[in-house]
Amino acid sequence: MADFGILIPQQMMNVFPYGIINIHPSLLPKYRGPTPVQSAILNGDGETGVTIIKLDKYLDHGPVVAQVEEEIKDNDTAKSLYERLFKIGGELLIKTLARYENVQELFIPQNHEHATFTKALTRDDGYYDLQSISSGRGFFERMVRAYYPWPGVWSKAV
16 A cells, blocks of 8 residues: 655656656545545445546646546455555556556546545544444444554444
């Protein structure tokens, strides 16, 4: 798994004549930000994917170079899904690099009106209030899978 966590300054991006590309584990513009896999599982999505984008000065905002869909399996955890998506992303990157220089005119701008954003997780995100079971078993089960291995799901004795 990879996670850079900061925006690359434009002057640094300008050093590379063909730009910089990024593997992102979601079907951008959905789930921009640091926790796309956890968000997809937690929200009960049936699919996600990998997007390769050309970086620009905004977070997960640049034009799409390539994209592949992937099913979210009923037993996927954030860990298992990240591992699968980055394997797919690595294979997609090899195919993309082979044709990258010649496809720059084929970049597809993202529809920024459909963008959603994720947030960095904290340990507190894993807290589940046993008194408010109203969210249902399905949500709790997705929460356990989404937050494995970190931040994990925890509660306090009532």
